Amino acid sequence: MEQQTNLASPENIMKIGTGFWASKILLTAVSFQLFTRFAEEKTMKAKDVKNILRLNCTDRNVYDFLDTLTVFGFLKREGILDTAIYSNTLDTDTFLDKNKPSYIGGILEMMNNRLYAFWGNLGEGLLTGLPQNEAKRSEDFFGLIYKDPEKLKEFTNAMSGIQMGNFMTFAQKFDFTKYKSLIDVGGSAGLLSLMVAKHNPHMHCTSFDLPPVEPIASATIQQFGLSDRVKTASGDFFTMSIPNADIVVMGNILHDWDEENKISLMRKAYDALPANGAFIAIEGIIDDERKQNVFGMMMSLNMLIETGTGFDYTFADFNRWANIAGFKSTSLLPLAGPSSAAIAYK
Template identity: 70%
Template sequence: MEQTANHPSPESIMQIGTGFWASKILLSAVKFELFTVLVENKSMSAFDIKSKFGFQCTIRNVYDFLDALTAFGFLKREGLLASARYSNNLNTNFFLDKNKPTYIGGILEMLNNRLYGFWGNLEEGLLTGLPQNEIKIGENLFDALYADAVRLKEFILAMSGIQMGGFIAFAQKFDFSKYKTLVDIGGSAGLLSLMVAKHQSHINCITWDLPEVTPIANETIANFQLQNRVKTNAGNFFNDQFPKGDIITMGNILHDWDEETKLMLIKKAFDALPDGGALVVIENIIDDERMQNVFGLMMSLNMLIETGNGFDFTFAEFNKWTKAIGFKSTSLLALAGPASAAIAYK
């Protein structure tokens, strides 16, 4: 029962307070690749699952694990306890089967492998203003990632998973009719460029990132068979000028940095654009009243954990920065879920 004038309720407090229980149940299922196994086997009993994964807990614990996933809506169940058969629902079958190109579990894997532990130190992050990730043991986040091909690929696939919905929506909703070329800064695996090229046959794209990322992007481009209209280019946005393009995009790039660096990147985009060109920033743009986009607020706290000085921002802040650089006008395009495209026109 929710709170009324005469009947306060602890329900929402307890739901949020125990939220990490639910999170860890889902993340564990993803780590075990439970949803992939269920696709391969159609449906399984709790005993089958216990045996398949080598669980040494009691069968009662397995029932609790699977029935919690069912109650959350991630699994379907026929029967009860010993007679129950478990299978995926529509969403887990589509998004959490590792063998499908629609798999978004990369971000969930990273949440489990890295961020779950780091977020346990949020209090220290707030008290000190310092990152709470690999930096605490002397590693720079990006240096450590780019020095290890396996970790780099995991990180890139994670970022791809969390952004794919927004990229597809941008490719379908934005008016590309006046433009011919797009450059995606910090293009990672190339998915933004690929989604635009797939939906807009007249657009040629460059996905621009560090040299270590190029092989991953080229592999993704080959998988989509769009090598004729999506190319890779290597550079460092701290040291190099951006390639020229009618549209410059950045997907979850600006939020990594402090305000000074954000302004530097916006200025480089401005310099790379022709008159009438567009800078498109795809982020979890926080609403100006800072009350609705809770995911954007949580992502901003995640930037504290990851970088110490990065933060997510409102459309009003984006307007202030782009106006200071010299852009003529701006607009905001809602995409998928909490993601939006903040657009500035030169």
């Protein structure tokens, strides 16, 4: 009798279906600043965590919380239960310690505070094609965050956090030898400019964003001690020209908008560049066959939640828009994880 090898399994269905459990465990740890605490204390037992975080749950709940984080690879553990000693992993110590410049937890904080609830309405978003964020209350999300310093700081840190690994990789992988100046359009806290300047001593960079963001970027630049080669500029990239530079970068900017506005922004970038200058979009570029980069496709759905009309795109899409904008050639540079730099040369 022939042995059956392809048996049905519910494993992946349950893994994805319960995915919000795993997400909430990590987001809660970040909201508690748990990894920052571990960076300060180096090691802690479950009872130490319970006392520091003032948790009123049972000891068993704390063991479950910390051991799940351990299985996920976010903590290290020696011993078990009441004898267990926990500590950060290299990744969490580097990227989730709030006191380090490499902290990327801002995006996770925003996911916990805003997006987690909004994504509960994905079905409604698909049915209506309308945003599911503050816009449901007839409020302009971007207008709201720029009015509220705390919301603006959270959003700025989130945009920096989701891209920090990409910025670090881009600053070291892209060949800057032919260029001297860079402007980061929608530069948020200025981290891309800072990473490029840090790893390329000949480069002079400008972080360009709306006026309320400038104090946040200026403070970050001072923190890194690179104010001699990293500057800020203020303005609205839809109502004014992009300042001239050898390289124009947009990180997580194009995906906010519909196709017409994407092409308009790329044309503005083209006009700001000299001959042989480079326009670079750093985002979760979806593979052309739409079979591999699931993060890019989920981010595209996030644009439905946030903007209604924005979407992430493939490199083939980027090539088509670059051609319309007048660029002569393109290339794709893989960065950290599922993200890439889509490059168009003038």
